[in-house]
Amino acid sequence: MTIQQAQEQVDNWIKTVGVRYFNELTNLGILMEEVGELSRLMVRTYGEQSFKESDKGKEIADEMADVLWVLICLANQTGVDLTQALEKNFEKKNIRDASRHKENDKLK
Numbered sequence: 001m002t003i004q005q006a007q008e009q010v011d012n013w014i015k016t017v018g019v020r021y022f023n024e025l026t027n028l029g030i031l032m033e034e035v036g037e038l039s040r041l042m043v044r045t046y047g048e049q050s051f052k053e054s055d056k057g058k059e060i061a062d063e064m065a066d067v068l069w070v071l072i073c074l075a076n077q078t079g080v081d082l083t084q085a086l087e088k089n090f091e092k093k094n095i096r097d098a099s100r101h102k103e104n105d106k107l108k
Contacts, residue, residue, distance in 0.1 A: 003083045010072045024077050031070040038063040
């Protein structure tokens with residue numbers, strides 16, 4: 001699936017199953033909640049915190065997909081073509097960071 005196809009599929013699902021998009025600010029709040037859920041699971045999986053009963057059975061991939069879903073909703077609502085945005089972001093990083101990381105002593 002391409003990013004464009006994902007945007008189209010999310011839009012179709014929202015319009016047929018989800019009834020309508022939540023407003024942009026609501027979706028921003030939902031995005032923050034989903035990032036928090038991903039963070040909680042990452043901290044328990046790779047960090048020093050232990051799992052709670054409520055954490056069991058949750059999967060990192062599913063939490064990442066939840067984050068991506070809401071981000072796609074926001075992109076659709078605000079007219080952002082995520083494919084173009086990512087391509088432009090790569091260009092920016094390739095110019096700005098062409099040698100920055102290679103010259104960073106902390107990364108050696």
